[in-house]
Amino acid sequence: MSEFDIIKQFFTRPAHHTNLSVGDDAALINVSKGYELTVSTDMLVADTHFFHDAAPYDIGWKSLAVNVSDMAAMSSQPKWATLAIALPHVNETWLSEFSRGFFACANTFNVDLIGGDTTRGPLNISVTIMGEVPAGKALRRDGAKVGDDIWISGALGDAALGLAHLKNKLHSKFNLDDGYIEYCLEALHRPQPRVALGLALVDLAHSAIDISDGLLSDLGHILSASKVGATIQLSKLPCSLFISKHINEKQIQQCILAGGDDYELCFTAPQKNRSAIEKISDELHLPIALAGNIHAGAGLVVLDENKHKVILGKTGYDHFA
Amino acid sequence: MSEFDIIKQFFTRPAHHTNLSVGDDAALINVSKGYELTVSTDMLVADTHFFHDAAPYDIGWKSLAVNVSDMAAMSSQPKWATLAIALPHVNETWLSEFSRGFFACANTFNVDLIGGDTTRGPLNISVTIMGEVPAGKALRRDGAKVGDDIWISGALGDAALGLAHLKNKLHSKFNLDDGYIEYCLEALHRPQPRVALGLALVDLAHSAIDISDGLLSDLGHILSASKVGATIQLSKLPCSLFISKHINEKQIQQCILAGGDDYELCFTAPQKNRSAIEKISDELHLPIALAGNIHAGAGLVVLDENKHKVILGKTGYDHFA
Numbered sequence: 001m002s003e004f005d006i007i008k009q010f011f012t013r014p015a016h017h018t019n020l021s022v023g024d025d026a027a028l029i030n031v032s033k034g035y036e037l038t039v040s041t042d043m044l045v046a047d048t049h050f051f052h053d054a055a056p057y058d059i060g061w062k063s064l065a066v067n068v069s070d071m072a073a074m075s076s077q078p079k080w081a082t083l084a085i086a087l088p089h090v091n092e093t094w095l096s097e098f099s100r101g102f103f104a105c106a107n108t109f110n111v112d113l114i115g116g117d118t119t120r121g122p123l124n125i126s127v128t129i130m131g132e133v134p135a136g137k138a139l140r141r142d143g144a145k146v147g148d149d150i151w152i153s154g155a156l157g158d159a160a161l162g163l164a165h166l167k168n169k170l171h172s173k174f175n176l177d178d179g180y181i182e183y184c185l186e187a188l189h190r191p192q193p194r195v196a197l198g199l200a201l202v203d204l205a206h207s208a209i210d211i212s213d214g215l216l217s218d219l220g221h222i223l224s225a226s227k228v229g230a231t232i233q234l235s236k237l238p239c240s241l242f243i244s245k246h247i248n249e250k251q252i253q254q255c256i257l258a259g260g261d262d263y264e265l266c267f268t269a270p271q272k273n274r275s276a277i278e279k280i281s282d283e284l285h286l287p288i289a290l291a292g293n294i295h296a297g298a299g300l301v302v303l304d305e306n307k308h309k310v311i312l313g314k315t316g317y318d319h320f321a
Numbered sequence: 322m323s324e325f326d327i328i329k330q331f332f333t334r335p336a337h338h339t340n341l342s343v344g345d346d347a348a349l350i351n352v353s354k355g356y357e358l359t360v361s362t363d364m365l366v367a368d369t370h371f372f373h374d375a376a377p378y379d380i381g382w383k384s385l386a387v388n389v390s391d392m393a394a395m396s397s398q399p400k401w402a403t404l405a406i407a408l409p410h411v412n413e414t415w416l417s418e419f420s421r422g423f424f425a426c427a428n429t430f431n432v433d434l435i436g437g438d439t440t441r442g443p444l445n446i447s448v449t450i451m452g453e454v455p456a457g458k459a460l461r462r463d464g465a466k467v468g469d470d471i472w473i474s475g476a477l478g479d480a481a482l483g484l485a486h487l488k489n490k491l492h493s494k495f496n497l498d499d500g501y502i503e504y505c506l507e508a509l510h511r512p513q514p515r516v517a518l519g520l521a522l523v524d525l526a527h528s529a530i531d532i533s534d535g536l537l538s539d540l541g542h543i544l545s546a547s548k549v550g551a552t553i554q555l556s557k558l559p560c561s562l563f564i565s566k567h568i569n570e571k572q573i574q575q576c577i578l579a580g581g582d583d584y585e586l587c588f589t590a591p592q593k594n595r596s597a598i599e600k601i602s603d604e605l606h607l608p609i610a611l612a613g614n615i616h617a618g619a620g621l622v623v624l625d626e627n628k629h630k631v632i633l634g635k636t637g638y639d640h641f642a
Contacts (some may be wrong), residue, residue, distance in 0.1 A: 025530060026395045037349070039451070045407050045441070048441050070347050074345070138349055
């Protein structure tokens with residue numbers, strides 16, 4: 001199977017909003033009038049971002065989903081992606097499943113795969129995603145204002161708990177039932193980027209980020225870019241019943257504060273928009289928790305139910321720290 | 322050194338035509354009115370595309386240059402790039418040199434680095450480049466017409482000869498002098514994408530491709546996309562004096578026909594544009610050779626000086642063939 005056979009069989013699908021797609025030196029696209037193009041890149045490496053023997057469908061889904069999540073965090077409509085993939089060898093079953101997962105995500109979010117590269121090497125997947133946002137409206141990290149509420153979508157920590165389970169690193173005192181393990185692994189392997197939420201927030205939020213490295217680290221980026229401080233309450237963080245029940249356990253706290261791989265949105269918005277945000281939560285059937293507030297100063301404080309400061313360990317994932 | 326330190330120190334430089342650059346979930350750019358966005362991705366893997374111990378300056382230059390070359394082949398002005406890089410470990414000297422080479426190329430072609438990803442893994446560099454072309458004007462692979470001339474810029478085969486030299490695979494009967502070795506290694510390590518030529522051809526050429534995998538393979542893409550055939554003459558192919566002298570040697574023929582890594586442009590244009598193309602060649606101080614013609618049918622014939630068909634071996638580089 002040649003490089004070109006692989007591209008044709010596994011990575012060429014009809015495009016819906018692309019002038020020229022896979023197969024030339026470059027793809028051609030039109031950016032709508034009055035919109036800015038948003039561009040983001042994420043690279044996933046075997047045994048760094050996923051186990052090399054993970055289900056290829058999941059690797060395909062997640063490779064695109066983590067990029068789609070970056071569009072959501074900018075309040076941008078994802079539209080186009082390129083895929084560069086290095087493969088140690090050609091395994092048609094693996095490629096077929098990878099492609100199925102990738103395009104399942106692409107179809108869900110109406111993203112055209114418009115180009116890329118296929119080469120030999122240690123398994124590595126690099127996706128660049130492009131989307132559109134009305135000019136001047138993108139939700140940036142530097143827009144948080146003193147007095148803003150801090151909101152977090154969905155639930156935190158399940159993906160990290162799933163990963164700890166897979167690595168046999170979960171403390172023996174935690175007994176996860178099979179259904180909850182399944183739920184955590186679903187969160188880890190097939191994250192659901194919050195595109196509809198991101199788009200709905202365009203005129204409501206001041207700043208946003210997606211939680212990929214862990215809440216402390218990612219909210220920290222908003223704080224430093226916006227030159228503000230924040231306080232959040234542990235008990236207000238959105239999480240599953242299991243995590244709520246064990247919220248005072250260190251390992252569980254690490255999962256929700258610094259576990260990463262959540263792909264939920266953390267955003268700040270003025271208090272006057274509370275009811276509008278709650279309405280969006282209802283409409284999207286997506287929990288959105290009011291977890292804290294932005295204030296003057298710098299840095300992040302996490303308070304427990306007794307208003308004592310939670311001692312923070314690792315704040316998030318850093319590949320080289 | 323953390324991931325964020327690496328990004329700040331080595332991969333954050335002032336942007337010139339970008340609304341929001343490195344440091345948020347996505348970059349923000351404006352595409353000029355009346356233009357299409359061109360998008361292309363190339364991935365370079367250690368010991369597949371370059372020796373792992375190659376000079377990091379050259380790896381940086383080439384990572385971007387091969388992508389810029391794809392813009393040239395579409396008659397597109399390169400403007401923005403993202404860089405995803407997996408590193409086995411942090412080596413500040415290596416990173417500093419890689420960054421210097423990457424930005425030397427970026428500055429030469431006025432490309433803003435607008436985002437990317439930095440992660441741990443076997444050395445892998447994935448660049449996505451974006452550019453602008455007047456709407457409807459891109460030079461595609463499917464535009465070649467019967468009767469078109471086939472033109473090739475610069476010189477072919479030097480990079481492949483340099484690679485054969487480095488791998489000690491050059492037949493012992495070929496004696497390269499030190500100056501010529503230097504010239505071949507320069508072609509291999511620091512290719513010069515033909516952006517000015519690509520832009521100048523916008524209204525003159527019918528189709529174009531950059532020669533990255535080898536002339537036979539790349540011109541073959543134009544032929545199959547355009548549903549035409551072609552004949553080229555070996556003696557008309559542009560090449561160095563050394564290669565001309567040994568043009569009947571099989572290994573030398575392989576270098577110019579199927580060596581790859583040339584990053585010259587191969588394009589087709591109607592005969593009426595000959596003098597305009599020769600004028601561009603003069604203005605750019607860049608040789609452009611008229612090497613053959615497009616005719617009805619399919620496939621590519623290469624003729625030697627006696628008008629005999631040259632027996633073709635490997636047609637180009639395929640990572641999985």
